Amino acid sequence: MYLYHFGLRELPFTLTPNTSFYLGLKPHDEALAVLLTALKTGEGFLKVIGEVGTGKTLLCRKVLNEIPEHFVTAYIPNPYLNPDELRRSVAVELGVKQAQRMSAQLLTQRIQTRLLELHSQGHSVVLIVDEAQALPAESLEALRLFTNLETESRKLLQVVMFAQPELNDRLAEDNFRQLRQRITFSYQLRPMTSSEVESYINHRLSVAGYKGAALFPTQICKQLTKASKGIPRLVNVICHKMLMLGYGEGQYQLTEKHLKMAVNDTEDTVKFSRFNVKWAFVALGTVLLGLGTGAILGGIW
Incomplete structure (x- = not known):
């Protein structure tokens, strides 16, 4: 699991409604x-x-x-x-x-x-x-x-x-x-704006124990907002997959490539054009297989 890799105490992007992660947007x-x-x-x-x-x-x-x-x-x-x-x-x-x-x-x-x-x-x-x-x-x-x-x-x-x-x-x-x-x-209730999405992501990471440099740069957050339509649940799913991909590649900085792979593997998102969706599915599936699918999916779904 990516917790130790990113210095986290707990999973920051689970789908369980946990009020300890509440951010006053x-x-x-x-x-x-x-x-x-x-x-x-x-x-x-x-x-x-x-x-x-x-x-x-x-x-x-x-x-x-x-x-x-x-x-x-x-x-x-x-x-x-x-x-x-x-x-x-x-x-x-x-x-x-x-x-x-x-x-x-x-x-x-x-x-x-x-x-x-x-x-x-x-x-x-x-x-x-x-x-x-x-x-x-x-x-x-x-x-x-x-x-x-x-x-x-x-x-x-x-x-x-x-x-x-x-x-x-x-x-x-x-x-x-x-x-x-x-x-x-x-x-x-309305969807989140891009600045709210960035605050939301950083807040959840902080609550989960993260203390390093920004994992999700502002530009990535803007693209993530468009892809998720500002829906918190979709933001959580995408961020969780991006962290898995970063860990699978041994990287500490998340990139546009991780975002595109996560988005195109997630239902009900705005997909990236001119991106090999089939390759994204295969790549993410490979990471999941390497990390232990049951353990990872059990943490969020």
Whole structure:
């Protein structure tokens, strides 16, 4: 593995959303500020939209880590649930006992009782749904009905949805107009700029323990931004492969050749023209074979 070669303590470009690698870039800090402010003011429905790989789940975990102490959170990471499964998952998250055994009607009553109990103790309750675009239509309606639970002065339950742009397309349908009108704050995550990509790469390397000269020169970062479309997940994949290639060749400075090889071996990137893609696949495959494919791939995928 390339850790010792580059003086790293850990892999800097894994795909696992690790908040220790969080960098306060403008799009993510803005989204975080919008969410925390809206939650503090008691808004009912909040929405964060971002393309695949733009860091929604990392931001979701950052919110969970930084939300004020008086909040009680219910987190649904896999929302492909029917309405009954969704209600029971929320009940379990809120600490309702025997939630999986009681009838649907009793369950709804217990959820409301639990929310009132938490409210009387000075708590605010927020339900955070990741990958919300996967919610079935009936479950989206069940989610809206949750926000009907309220006192005279505030909602008993606030809902934050993290989703891909497909959710906007679904909510544009006429049958979702009631839910759509209840979304009081919305934020659209954008891709990173080239300067942000350079800061992002250097930050992750620093967190992972790197102390040497710049591994990814500014010009390489500009080309990498174009190839990855500024998507953090693709940046991670490309950088990981470039480090493998540099290590495989015994080099400490990454070059345009390493970038082209990594990009043309990675799905959903903007490929380099006039570059032998087949040669790139073979070259990277040779490096992987030499380093031990299982050990390397196990570190990132």
